[in-house]
Structures are given as C-alpha cells and as structure tokens.
Amino acid sequence: MPHLRTLCVYFLVALSPVMTNTTEDLDVLVFLPQNNSYLFSYERVAPAIRYAQKRLKADGGRYSGFNFNIQFENSDCLYDAFFTLADRSCGQKPDLILGPVCEYEAAAVVRLASHWNIPVISAGALATGFANKNKEYSHLTRIAPPYVKMAETFTAMFEHFSWKSALLVFEDDREQRNCYFTLEGVYHLMSNYNIESYVLTDDKPLDTDELLRSINDMEVVIMCMGAEKIREIMLAAHKRQMTTGKCIFFNVELFNSSSYGNGSWKRGDEYDNDARQAYAALNTVTLLRTVKPEFENFSLEMKMPFEKVGLHDCNDCENVNMFVEGFHDALLLYTIALHEAMKNGYSKKNGTEITSRMWNRTFEGIAGQVSIDANGDRNGDFSLMTMINVEAGTYEVVANYFGVNGTFQLLPAFNTEHFTLKGGDKDHPEKTDKSDTPC
Amino acid sequence: MPHLRTLCVYFLVALSPVMTNTTEDLDVLVFLPQNNSYLFSYERVAPAIRYAQKRLKADGGRYSGFNFNIQFENSDCLYDAFFTLADRSCGQKPDLILGPVCEYEAAAVVRLASHWNIPVISAGALATGFANKNKEYSHLTRIAPPYVKMAETFTAMFEHFSWKSALLVFEDDREQRNCYFTLEGVYHLMSNYNIESYVLTDDKPLDTDELLRSINDMEVVIMCMGAEKIREIMLAAHKRQMTTGKCIFFNVELFNSSSYGNGSWKRGDEYDNDARQAYAALNTVTLLRTVKPEFENFSLEMKMPFEKVGLHDCNDCENVNMFVEGFHDALLLYTIALHEAMKNGYSKKNGTEITSRMWNRTFEGIAGQVSIDANGDRNGDFSLMTMINVEAGTYEVVANYFGVNGTFQLLPAFNTEHFTLKGGDKDHPEKTDKSDTPC
Numbered sequence: 104m105p106h107l108r109t110l111c112v113y114f115l116v117a118l119s120p121v122m123t124n125t126t127e128d129l130d131v132l133v134f135l136p137q138n139n140s141y142l143f144s145y146e147r148v149a150p151a152i153r154y155a156q157k158r159l160k161a162d163g164g165r166y167s168g169f170n171f172n173i174q175f176e177n178s179d180c181l182y183d184a185f186f187t188l189a190d191r192s193c194g195q196k197p198d199l200i201l202g203p204v205c206e207y208e209a210a211a212v213v214r215l216a217s218h219w220n221i222p223v224i225s226a227g228a229l230a231t232g233f234a235n236k237n238k239e240y241s242h243l244t245r246i247a248p249p250y251v252k253m254a255e256t257f258t259a260m261f262e263h264f265s266w267k268s269a270l271l272v273f274e275d276d277r278e279q280r281n282c283y284f285t286l287e288g289v290y291h292l293m294s295n296y297n298i299e300s301y302v303l304t305d306d307k308p309l310d311t312d313e314l315l316r317s318i319n320d321m322e323v324v325i326m327c328m329g330a331e332k333i334r335e336i337m338l339a340a341h342k343r344q345m346t347t348g349k350c351i352f353f354n355v356e357l358f359n360s361s362s363y364g365n366g367s368w369k370r371g372d373e374y375d376n377d378a379r380q381a382y383a384a385l386n387t388v389t390l391l392r393t394v395k396p397e398f399e400n401f402s403l404e405m406k407m408p409f410e411k412v413g414l415h416d417c418n419d420c421e422n423v424n425m426f427v428e429g430f431h432d433a434l435l436l437y438t439i440a441l442h443e444a445m446k447n448g449y450s451k452k453n454g455t456e457i458t459s460r461m462w463n464r465t466f467e468g469i470a471g472q473v474s475i476d477a478n479g480d481r482n483g484d485f486s487l488m489t490m491i492n493v494e495a496g497t498y499e500v501v502a503n504y505f506g507v508n509g510t511f512q513l514l515p516a517f518n519t520e521h522f523t524l525k526g527g528d529k530d531h532p533e534k535t536d537k538s539d540t541p542c
Numbered sequence: 543m544p545h546l547r548t549l550c551v552y553f554l555v556a557l558s559p560v561m562t563n564t565t566e567d568l569d570v571l572v573f574l575p576q577n578n579s580y581l582f583s584y585e586r587v588a589p590a591i592r593y594a595q596k597r598l599k600a601d602g603g604r605y606s607g608f609n610f611n612i613q614f615e616n617s618d619c620l621y622d623a624f625f626t627l628a629d630r631s632c633g634q635k636p637d638l639i640l641g642p643v644c645e646y647e648a649a650a651v652v653r654l655a656s657h658w659n660i661p662v663i664s665a666g667a668l669a670t671g672f673a674n675k676n677k678e679y680s681h682l683t684r685i686a687p688p689y690v691k692m693a694e695t696f697t698a699m700f701e702h703f704s705w706k707s708a709l710l711v712f713e714d715d716r717e718q719r720n721c722y723f724t725l726e727g728v729y730h731l732m733s734n735y736n737i738e739s740y741v742l743t744d745d746k747p748l749d750t751d752e753l754l755r756s757i758n759d760m761e762v763v764i765m766c767m768g769a770e771k772i773r774e775i776m777l778a779a780h781k782r783q784m785t786t787g788k789c790i791f792f793n794v795e796l797f798n799s800s801s802y803g804n805g806s807w808k809r810g811d812e813y814d815n816d817a818r819q820a821y822a823a824l825n826t827v828t829l830l831r832t833v834k835p836e837f838e839n840f841s842l843e844m845k846m847p848f849e850k851v852g853l854h855d856c857n858d859c860e861n862v863n864m865f866v867e868g869f870h871d872a873l874l875l876y877t878i879a880l881h882e883a884m885k886n887g888y889s890k891k892n893g894t895e896i897t898s899r900m901w902n903r904t905f906e907g908i909a910g911q912v913s914i915d916a917n918g919d920r921n922g923d924f925s926l927m928t929m930i931n932v933e934a935g936t937y938e939v940v941a942n943y944f945g946v947n948g949t950f951q952l953l954p955a956f957n958t959e960h961f962t963l964k965g966g967d968k969d970h971p972e973k974t975d976k977s978d979t980p981c
Contacts, residue, residue, distance in 0.1 A: 189657070193632035
C-alpha cells in the first residue's frame with residue numbers, strides 16, 4: 104500500500120506540466136482602476152505586472168511552462184470588480200485574482216474568491232479586518248504591509264521612549280477611508296496604551312483650537328490627513344508654543360512620497376518661515392525605500408508608459424510606489440507557490456494549497472527581500488524621518504523599523520533629545536505646571 | 543405606426559399567461575436562518591410564506607396562473623445567503639428573492655440581486671443606508687418600516703413638545719448592530735436637533751454614573767439596549783432623582799413585544815418596587831399593532847408549527863411579529879406587481895419594472911393596510927406607551943404616529959403633564975439651578 108501511494112505520487116509528479124515542460128494556461132484576473140487618479144491605477148500598475156510576466160517567461164525556463172492569460176478589468180473602488188467576478192460563476196472562474204486595492208471593494212471580491220477557492224493577492228486591502236483569515240478572507244495574501252504592520256513602528260517607539268499616551272488625529276472621508284484604516288491599525292495594536300481619537304469629517308471640519316485643546320495631557324500626537332491640514336495644525340501648534348517638546352508630533356504618510364520630507368513645509372507663502380520651524384517638531388513615518396540594481400532598471404521601464412500616455416498632472420509618477428512594486432512581486436510569489444504546489448502533485452485549481460504555499464515565505468522581490476508572515480501578510484519595514492537642519496528645513500531618515508524581526512534601528516542622524524518629552528507635569532510629577540497650553 | 547404599436551401591445555397582452563390562464567412558473571429563493579434563535583427564523587416565517595402562497599392560489603383564480611416554486615436557503619447573518627446566490631449565476635437565477643433580514647448579509651445579497659435585475663423584498667434590511675436606491679440597492683423593497691420611519695415618531699414628538707436636544711444611548715454589539723442601526727435612523731433624521739451619543743460596547747460596559755453624567759443638559763434620553771440594562775439605568779436615574787421630569791426617557795423596542803409594557807419592570811427581586819416607580823418615567827416607542835378578523839385566523843395558523851417543532855424556549859412565539867407578517871405580505875405584493883407588469887406586456891424577468899410597480903403602492907396586507915412609499919420603503923405606524931397606573935405598574939398606548947400622513951394622534955389616556963419638562967434651567971432661563979443632578 105505504501106508502495107502504491109508512492110507510485111501514484113510519482114505519476115502525478117511525472118505528469119505535471121512543470122516537470123514534463125508541457126504548458127499550463129493560467130487565467131489571471133486583475134482589478135485596477137481605469138481612472139488615472141489613483142496611485143494604483145491601471146496605467147501605473149499594469150506595466151509592472153507585464154514586466155513580471157516577461158521576466159518569468161525568460162527566467163531560465165523554470166517557469167516557462169506557465170502561460171499567463173492576464174485580463175485587466177476595471178475597479179471603481181465600489182462594486183465593479185465584485186460584479187465582474189460574480190458574473191463568472193459559469194466555468195469562467197480565474198485561477199488567480201490580483202487586486203482590488205480599495206478596502207470595501209476588496210472585501211467583497213476576496214469573500215467570493217475565498218468561497219470559490221481562488222487565490223487573491225493584493226497590494227491593498229490593508230485594513231485590519233482582513234487579518235482574519237479563518238473564513239471569509241481565507242484566500243487573501245497581502246503583498247504590501249498592512250496598516251497594522253506600520254503600527255508596530257509606533258509600539259517599538261513607545262517602548263523605546265517609554266511613552267504612554269497618544270491622540271490619533273485623522274480625516275475620515277467616509278468613502279475610501281484610508282486615514283481611518285491607517286490609524287485603526289495603530290488603535291488596534293496599541294490597546295495597552297492610553298489612546299484617544301479626534302476625527303475630522305465633512306460635517307466636522309478642522310478647528311485647530313479645539314483640536315489642540317483635545318491634546319490635553321497626551322504625550323504623542325499621531326496624524327493622518329492631507330498635507331494642507333497637517334501644515335495648518337503645525338502652524339497653530341507652533342503659534343501656541345506646543346512644538347517645543349511638550350508633546351511629540353507624527354504624521355503617517357505611506358504612499359505619497361512627494362508630500363513628505365524636504366520642503367514639505369514650503370508653499371511659497373508668508374507662513375513658510377513659521378512652517379519650517381514648526382515642522383522641526385513634526386516627524387514622519389513612511390515606508391522604508393530600498394534600492395538594488397535590478398530595481399533601477401525596473402524603475403526606468405515603469406516610467407516610460409507614463410510618458411507615453413501622458414500622465415502630465417501626475418505628481419508622483421517618477422516614483423515606483425508600493426502598489427506598482429507589490430503587484431509585480433505578486434505574480435512572482437504566485438508563480439513560486441504554484442510551481443511548488445504542482446511539483447507536489449496539486450492542481451492549479453487547488454487555491455487553498457497554493458495560498459498556503461505563499462504564506463510564511465521569504466523571496467527576492469523587485470526592490471528587495473519580501474517576507475510574508477504565517478498569516479499571509481507582508482512584514483513591513485518603515486522609516487522615521489525628522490528635520491535634521493532647521494535652518495535649511497531638510498529632512499533625513501533617523502531610524503528604521505524592520506518588521507521581520509521587530510528591530511528598531513537608530514541611524515547616525517538620530518538625536519535622542521528630539522524625542523524626549525520636555526516640561527509639563529508628565530516628566531516631573533512633583534511640579535504642577537498650570538499654564539493654559541496643553542501637552 | 544401608432545396602430546402597429548397598439549397591435550403589438552395587444553398581442554403581448556393577449557399572449558401573456560395572466561390573461562390566457564396558462565401557467566407561469568416563478569422561482570422564489572427565500573433566505574431565512576435555520577437557527578431558531580432569531581425572531582425571523584425559518585420555523586417562524588416559512589409558514590407565513592406558505593400561507594400566502596395557498597391564499598393566492600385559492601384567491602378567486604386571479605393569480606392562480608402563478609406557480610411559485612419556493613426554495614428556502616439558510617441565512618447565517620454572515621455570508622451563507624450571499625454565497626448561495628453568487629453560485630447561481632449559471633442560468634439558475636431566481637425570479638424573486640425574499641430576505642435576508644440581517645443588515646450586512648442583506649447588503650451583499652441586494653447588491654448582487656440588483657446587478658442581476660432580480661427583485662428583493664425583505665422584512666429586514668432596516669438600516670438607513672438601504673434607502674439609497676439609486677444604484678446598489680435599486681431592486682430592494684422593504685416590506686417592514688425601516689428604522690428611519692420609526693425616527694419620524696421622534697421628530698413628531700419633538701415638534702409637538704418643542705424639545706430641542708437628545709442623548710442617544712445604545713448598545714453596539716459590533717455584529718448585527720440592531721441598536722446601532724435603530725438609533726442611526728434617529729440620528730440621521732434629526733440632524734437639525736442637538737443630538738449626542740453614548741455607546742456601550744464590549745470594551746466599554748455600562749457605567750451608570752458616567753452615563754447619567756453624560757446626560758448633562760439634554761432634555762430627552764432615547765435608549766436602545768437589552769431589558770436588563772434599561773432597568774439598571776432607570777434604577778440609577780431614579781436613585782439620583784432624575785425621573786421627576788427633568789428629562790424625558792424613552793426606550794425603543796420594536797420587535798420583542800414581550801419585553802415592554804406591563805410588568806417589564808418586574809423581576810421578582812428586591813428592586814421591583816423602585817423599578818416600578820422608575821419606569822413611570824420611561825416611555826416606550828414600539829410598532830403599532832392592529833387586529834382584523836383575517837389576522838386572527840392567520841395568527842392561529844402561525845402558532846401551530848411552533849408547537850409541532852417544539853420551540854419551547856421561545857418567549858415570544860405566541861405573537862405574530864413584524865417579520866412573520868412582513869414576509870407574508872411580501873409574496874402578496876410581488877404577485878400584485880407581477881400581475882400588473884405582465885398585463886402590460888412585461889416578462890417576469892424584468893425586475894426593474896416589477897420592482898417599480900411595488901413602490902408607491904398601498905394594498906391590504908394580512909394585518910391591515912400596507913403602504914409602500916415612492917422609494918420602495920414601507921411607511922410605519924408606531925405607538926407610544928407609558929405607565930398609566932403607577933400603583934399597579936400598568937402600561938397603555940397613549941399616542942400613535944401614522945407614517946403615511948405624518949400625523950401624531952393623542953389617545954384618551956394621554957397626559958400632557960407626563961411629557962412636560964420640569965425644573966432645571968431649561969424652562970426657566972432666569973433661574974439657575976446649580977444642583978449636581980444633571981438634566
């Protein structure tokens with residue numbers, strides 16, 4: 104009997120297209136917005152997926168038996184992707200789904216795909232709810248670090264600096280809700296700390312006086328919102344002398360690299376000088392960017408299509424963002440896992456098996472090492488930037504957080520003083536500072 | 543040309559099964575929980591649908607050409623119903639969907655059904671979001687009054703009594719979220735008033751002191767939560783002398799008729815006496831119940847299956863609730879609209895046409911007149927109950943609100959004094975009452 108089983112496995116393996124070099128056709132359904140206003144629109148991301156497809160075909164023949172039939176469908180960040188998928192229950196189910204990015208649309212698609220045993224890889228679906236892979240999101244692999252991974256950077260800092268409390272300030276558009284989901288990650292992970300929230304909505308526009316009052320005794324303020332509002336808050340805080348170290352300000356800006364760092368305070372208006380000084384107290388948490396030689400070539404190739412289609416009003420097109428990079432690596436990861444699954448006798452239709460082989464795996468992505476944790480979510484590396492020259496208003500990365508091993512690495516430019524709480528009655532409980540400035 | 547069109551219509555009408563008395567088979571997919579713990583579980587509601595089916599067949603032959611093939615599928619208030627529907631895109635799409643009731647599950651089902659042009663009628667899906675019928679919920683008809691219709695009872699009272707402010711106190715289970723959605727209706731409709739919220743969650747259990755403090759200067763407190771917590775709050779309010787008319791207390795209890803009215807304060811414990819007195823200040827908003835002769839027979843028939851299946855632990859089984867009644871009337875409404883549509887030459891597959899003929903229509907339901915507004919949502923009639931004999935602790939309906947014409951009708955037992963705010967600095971701005979009891 105053991106012999107028979109061995110024999111069966113042998114035949115399965117021998118007959119698989121991977122081993123006999125016959126071809127395997129794979130239907131990939133990709134959901135990206137045709138609307139160019141997204142960082143993950145079709146025009147930006149599709150070239151990266153095609154680049155990966157080309158490389159896999161050429162890559163020494165190991166994966167050359169796989170023929171990817173890639174079909175791009177619109178994601179409108181509402182229901183387009185979901186309807187497209189639902190209409191395919193009649194024998195047209197794809198073997199792999201890439202995207203969507205937007206949270207609510209992704210939820211519906213992933214739920215149905217998981218029910219149909221189809222693997223989904225997205226560089227989005229970053230909200231904390233997707234971490235529950237027990238049932239409805241069982242087939243989702245997140246190729247970009249979810250928000251809760253970013254939040255680890257804050258727990259590492261809170262531990263390092265012995266901070267105890269934070270006010271989360273964010274804009275909630277009630278539609279895509281990126282900032283809501285971003286700081287939800289922090290809220291979720293930091294339940295042991297004293298965390299309060301201050302939410303801006305359409306009904307409740309920014310009132311800097313009220314906001315600064317709500318800071319109260321909070322040590323840390325973590326913000327997620329548009330660059331203009333961040334500037335307005337920092338200017339108001341500076342005016343009230345709240346930028347002198349009585350509390351520590353952060354903004355979280357993960358994707359839009361053009362809106363943070365050097366010159367982010369600058370508008371060419373009368374407030375530039377004040378803003379520059381105010382921003383000396385503003386620290387930014389962002390994705391860690393790595394560079395390796397292959398990435399340079401990839402970056403160059405990614406820029407060409409933008410020039411061709413003429414995305415002239417695109418602020419950030421010169422950068423390969425997390426989504427572009429992620430969807431490239433998604434096809435790579437799937438291929439590695441599928442190859443391994445088929446070598447072990449499983450078919451391309453066994454979504455559970457292929458998904459499980461994508462999890463708990465580290466591989467070389469286009470920009471560097473990609474590590475997927477045991478729950479199918481990418482570990483994240485993040486950078487902490489601060490202004491290092493107040494005269495010039497220039498920023499530098501002063502620390503990095505590495506998710507794979509949870510280390511918080513201080514760089515030479517790091518200045519402990521900058522992150523030390525000053526004054527108030529928090530450091531010195533014996534003193535009672537009853538001035539009317541909070542923090 | 544007009545002649546030709548008339549002729550075509552004539553033939554269409556002549557050939558329709560309604561007119562020629564040939565049969566039309568109709569696939570109805572019903573989503574109800576097999577789990578008996580719901581007020582709208584299969585065991586409770588299915589007999590009402592079968593009762594309607596039988597009556598329609600026997601009803602003078604007008605609808606006897608319709609053969610309903612009714613298939614019951616499970617609703618687990620998560621994704622079961624949605625998956626069942628999604629698996630049917632291959633030519634097995636039903637002609638009509640009844641249910642689901644639970645909000646999140648209904649959202650997914652209605653979205654897909656609307657995309658597939660299938661009418662959905664539910665006695666649930668009561669949340670305010672479903673009122674947006676422009677796109678994703680275009681094919682939904684709500685046969686029970688949504689929460690925002692109940693909220694009209696409050697706007698009518700606020701207008702009648704010139705109240706200005708309310709604190710909404712509710713329990714949010716973060717799962718089915720019935721109380722959240724119930725008071726969301728109030729919040730949504732009363733945006734012109736001063737409305738604040740106090741939410742109880744698993745993380746934030748009831749702290750009566752804190753809650754009573756949050757009442758502050760609010761004139762009205764509107765509560766939605768379990769009967770035990772309501773009692774705890776009323777006892778605490780009574781102890782702090784807040785039940786003497788300084789603010790007006792309401793609880794909203796729409797479906798569970800056993801948990802309000804006479805004896806709702808009674809537990810057989812040492813607090814019964816205090817609770818009875820406290821409840822003299824507690825008013826309840828509930829569904830208006832009507833009785834007509836046919837309804838008695840229906841009620842009797844509805845009880846039999848419960849006895850058969852032995853729902854012994856069922857508190858409320860002797861009452862035909864809103865869901866049982868609603869799903870009965872749903873089949874009736876669909877039949878009327880379908881009959882009319884087919885008479886005008888439309889096919890059973892024209893979900894848009896059939897749906898539009900269910901809207902803006904008044905018909906005779908099993909318990910009385912049913913009026914569906916122009917947006918496909920049932921107008922609601924609600925009753926206001928108060929304790930009318932504090933010695934005996936007995937309740938009576940003192941006013942009714944009729945949604946179809948927006949009238950607030952006072953009944954003989956109504957006592958204006960009971961709803962008049964007393965004391966505090968609200969009625970008499972010249973006085974300043976600085977005692978530490980809020981309201």
